[in-house]
Amino acid sequence: MKTIAIYNIKGGVGKTASAVNLSYLAAMQGARTLIWDLDPQAATSYYFRVKPRIKGGGRKLVEGKSDLEEAIRGTDYEYLDLLPADFTYRDMDIILEHTRHPTRRLHKLLKPLAENYDYIFLDCPPSISSASESVFAAADVLLVPTIPTTLSLRTFKQIRKFFRQQEFGRLEVLPFFAMVDRRKQMHRLIVDHPPDFMTNVLQTSIPYASEVERMGVHRAPVGDFAPSSRAARSYSEMWNELGPRLQQ
Amino acid sequence: MHTMQTEFAVPNGITYNKLLALLGTNYRLATRQQKKIVRTIYDSFDWRLYSNGAALEMHDDGTTRQLYWREGRDAELRPLFNPKQAPGFARDLPAGGFRRQLEAVLKMRELVPQVKIDTRQNVVNVLNADDKTVVRIHIDDHSIRPPGDGESCRIARRMVVRAVRGYPKPYQRLVDFLHQRKFVAAKNNLLWLALAKTGRVPGDNSSRFSLRLDPEMRADLATREILLRLLNIMQSNEAGVCKGTDTEHLHDFRVSVRRTRSALSQIKAVLPEAAVQRFKTEFGWLGQITTPTRDLDVYLLSFDDYRERIPEHARADLKPLHDFLLAHRKLEQASLVSALKSARYRSLVKDWRALLESSPPGEGLPANALRQVFPLADERIWHLYTRALKQGRAIGPDSPAPALHELRKTCKKLRYLMEFFQSLYPAREIRLLIRVLKSLQENLGQFQDYEVQVATLKRFSHQMVEEGSVKPDTLLAMGMLIERLEDSQTLARLEFAERFNTFAADQNIAHFRKIFVETRPVEQEAEA
Numbered sequence: 131m132k133t134i135a136i137y138n139i140k141g142g143v144g145k146t147a148s149a150v151n152l153s154y155l156a157a158m159q160g161a162r163t164l165i166w167d168l169d170p171q172a173a174t175s176y177y178f179r180v181k182p183r184i185k186g187g188g189r190k191l192v193e194g195k196s197d198l199e200e201a202i203r204g205t206d207y208e209y210l211d212l213l214p215a216d217f218t219y220r221d222m223d224i225i226l227e228h229t230r231h232p233t234r235r236l237h238k239l240l241k242p243l244a245e246n247y248d249y250i251f252l253d254c255p256p257s258i259s260s261a262s263e264s265v266f267a268a269a270d271v272l273l274v275p276t277i278p279t280t281l282s283l284r285t286f287k288q289i290r291k292f293f294r295q296q297e298f299g300r301l302e303v304l305p306f307f308a309m310v311d312r313r314k315q316m317h318r319l320i321v322d323h324p325p326d327f328m329t330n331v332l333q334t335s336i337p338y339a340s341e342v343e344r345m346g347v348h349r350a351p352v353g354d355f356a357p358s359s360r361a362a363r364s365y366s367e368m369w370n371e372l373g374p375r376l377q378q
Numbered sequence: 379m380h381t382m383q384t385e386f387a388v389p390n391g392i393t394y395n396k397l398l399a400l401l402g403t404n405y406r407l408a409t410r411q412q413k414k415i416v417r418t419i420y421d422s423f424d425w426r427l428y429s430n431g432a433a434l435e436m437h438d439d440g441t442t443r444q445l446y447w448r449e450g451r452d453a454e455l456r457p458l459f460n461p462k463q464a465p466g467f468a469r470d471l472p473a474g475g476f477r478r479q480l481e482a483v484l485k486m487r488e489l490v491p492q493v494k495i496d497t498r499q500n501v502v503n504v505l506n507a508d509d510k511t512v513v514r515i516h517i518d519d520h521s522i523r524p525p526g527d528g529e530s531c532r533i534a535r536r537m538v539v540r541a542v543r544g545y546p547k548p549y550q551r552l553v554d555f556l557h558q559r560k561f562v563a564a565k566n567n568l569l570w571l572a573l574a575k576t577g578r579v580p581g582d583n584s585s586r587f588s589l590r591l592d593p594e595m596r597a598d599l600a601t602r603e604i605l606l607r608l609l610n611i612m613q614s615n616e617a618g619v620c621k622g623t624d625t626e627h628l629h630d631f632r633v634s635v636r637r638t639r640s641a642l643s644q645i646k647a648v649l650p651e652a653a654v655q656r657f658k659t660e661f662g663w664l665g666q667i668t669t670p671t672r673d674l675d676v677y678l679l680s681f682d683d684y685r686e687r688i689p690e691h692a693r694a695d696l697k698p699l700h701d702f703l704l705a706h707r708k709l710e711q712a713s714l715v716s717a718l719k720s721a722r723y724r725s726l727v728k729d730w731r732a733l734l735e736s737s738p739p740g741e742g743l744p745a746n747a748l749r750q751v752f753p754l755a756d757e758r759i760w761h762l763y764t765r766a767l768k769q770g771r772a773i774g775p776d777s778p779a780p781a782l783h784e785l786r787k788t789c790k791k792l793r794y795l796m797e798f799f800q801s802l803y804p805a806r807e808i809r810l811l812i813r814v815l816k817s818l819q820e821n822l823g824q825f826q827d828y829e830v831q832v833a834t835l836k837r838f839s840h841q842m843v844e845e846g847s848v849k850p851d852t853l854l855a856m857g858m859l860i861e862r863l864e865d866s867q868t869l870a871r872l873e874f875a876e877r878f879n880t881f882a883a884d885q886n887i888a889h890f891r892k893i894f895v896e897t898r899p900v901e902q903e904a905e906a
Binding site: 158159160161162178179180201202203204205206208209211245248349 | 442443444457459460475503508509510511514541542543544545
């Protein structure tokens with residue numbers, strides 16, 4: 131089982147769209163896939179038409195007092211399950227603080243799922259907090275969608291710095307460019323010549339595309355309702371690029 | 379992770395459109411594009427997975443391949459992973475719990491395609507008010523075909539209703555709805571149906587010898603049946619021997635050859651003497667041409683054990699030996715295949731089958747041909763048992779290895795006879811006596827195997843020096859291995875006395891006597 135967290139401190143950079151589309155592609159290839167919507171805004175749950183509510187509340191789930199497997203819902207796609215969001219996730223830091231090992235908590239919760247899933251995607255809320263640290267400790271790969279603008283690059287630099295100071299063992303940080311608008315000179319410049327601190331950047335970038343926005347109308351991954359669109363093809367290329375790296 | 383599902387047999391005459399119309403009266407539906415799936419059911423040649431209640435399937439829809447695993451006869455088919463290639467040996471699967479589970483059942487056997495099922499699948503999703511899929515329906519049309527050129531045949535359309543995780547109520551309501559409309563749950567899973575349709579019986583190609591004989595049967599006819607069964611086992615393994623990947627085919631082929639040779643020499647005067655002489659020579663030749671490959675198989679199969687026997691720091695030095703074994707196995711396998719394609723082999727099996735399937739002549743029969751099989755079996759088994767006792771009692775602490783080897787050969791012949799004629803005796807008692815014999819055979823087998831392995835490894839080391847630049851470290855590692863094998867041989871030798879004493883204990887002798895001498899019936903001439 132590989133755990134892939136899609137994370138950025140910034141909001142609106144395409145985290146949820148990436149998590150939804152990549153998990154969909156994994157499942158379409160027959161991999162048993164789970165996506166956990168950790169964001170109290172519950173966009174992933176909305177896309178998959180699942181009510182953003184955990185029976186008994188998110189707190190009990192994270193504390194291990196209710197059964198995580200009971201909370202999992204099947205999506206419209208075979209092999210793709212969802213652990214829905216819950217509004218209590220807004221207090222995730224406080225919830226985790228009440229557990230014995232806050233940083234290891236998510237890892238411990240996910241461990242028993244290893245037999246049942248090939249991939250677990252974590253759609254993370256935009257912040258940097260103790261909840262994020264728990265995500266970093268649980269993940270094998272951290273995908274960081276980054277808009278090719280100076281402010282976004284600055285944010286990525288902060289993330290990089292944070293990882294240099296902290297120790298998250300096996301975690302591999304893989305940034306990629308998202309919402310790329312090649313009509314903009316700055317976007318072209320940054321994507322074609324990423325700054326030195328952006329090591330390990332994925333070759334594939336995700337374009338700024340109206341199909342991605344229409345995911346909210348169709349409530350489905352782009353690969354489902356617009357499979358030959360530019361956005362769907364880009365996600366597909368990205369998954370093909372990621373797949374072999376995840377096998378390593 | 380358990381998915382609830384119910385499989386219904388769709389009555390004849392209910393088309394896909396009729397089904398949609400029926401479901402559409404009560405449910406909001408979304409149809410997906412039809413898929414063509416090829417399901418291949420894999421098992422070992424001798425159906426080890428099936429015997430353990432399990433099944434391994436690969437589904438290929440043209441774009442993705444997925445392996446599925448069924449743990450028990452009534453368990454759900456569970457997706458495993460996307461294999462890069464068709465499954466072969468358990469050892470080639472990704473490391474983990476599933477591989478360990480398969481290895482425990484399959485051991486050294488290879489997975490081969492046993493049955494193929496072509497499925498045209500229509501997926502229909504049942505939606506809730508939010509347009510969310512809450513139940514999945516697969517409407518499947520299956521054609522079943524055995525692997526190779528076998529003809530395919532259709533089975534009745536099936537409808538699989540599957541719960542979507544977290545939505546048990548809509549699933550239950552749909553199942554109830556279908557029951558109310560007289561849909562009946564399908565009784566057999568697809569594999570069973572496939573087997574029934576293709577006329578396959580799991581284990582139909584098992585190499586285990588089992589044959590039911592009538593005690594009053596003529597000895598020559600019973601012997602022909604035994605030999606014919608052995609020939610069938612041998613020939614069913616022929617293709618596998620030529621393919622050369624699953625080493626058990628050659629093992630089982632050779633066991634049939636040995637058993638045949640044993641029957642020819644031990645069940646005396648039942649077949650025409652000229653034929654017996656010819657086929658003794660021919661089966662002797664088969665034994666010879668299969669030995670070099672089998673020997674190398676044994677070393678390769680034992681290689682992990684060899685590595686474990688020497689200190690960890692020296693294990694890597696054995697790698698050249700492994701390479702040497704592989705290279706020589708390839709050469710020996712090629713000559714074996716060429717021998718099995720030869721005119722000599724082809725006429726051997728053709729003539730042998732013709733003889734066994736022909737009716738015995740009306741006159742001029744060998745002396746024992748018309749006797750009943752039961753007393754003849756008694757006589758021959760008792761004769762070999764007493765010979766084994768005599769040979770074993772003559773073995774002392776200083777007896778040379780060949781004396782133990784001679785006893786081993788006698789025990790093998792005895793074992794084969796007991797297995798040929800097993801059905802003539804009370805099942806429980808003969809099984810018990812075979813167990814007593816088996817325990818002695820295991821010890822003798824170990825002793826002889828170490829003897830041969832030590833001698834062969836010494837020969838290999840010389841050969842490796844002659845063939846190229848073998849490093850001194852490899853020769854040292856082989857030397858260490860030889861020493862360890864000699865230690866194990868000494869242990870086996872020390873254990874012999876205890877094993878033989880059990881075999882020759884008064885109560886066991888009495889038991890053998892009771893079964894093979896005291897219950898011997900008054901002999902009458904058998905009826906044809």
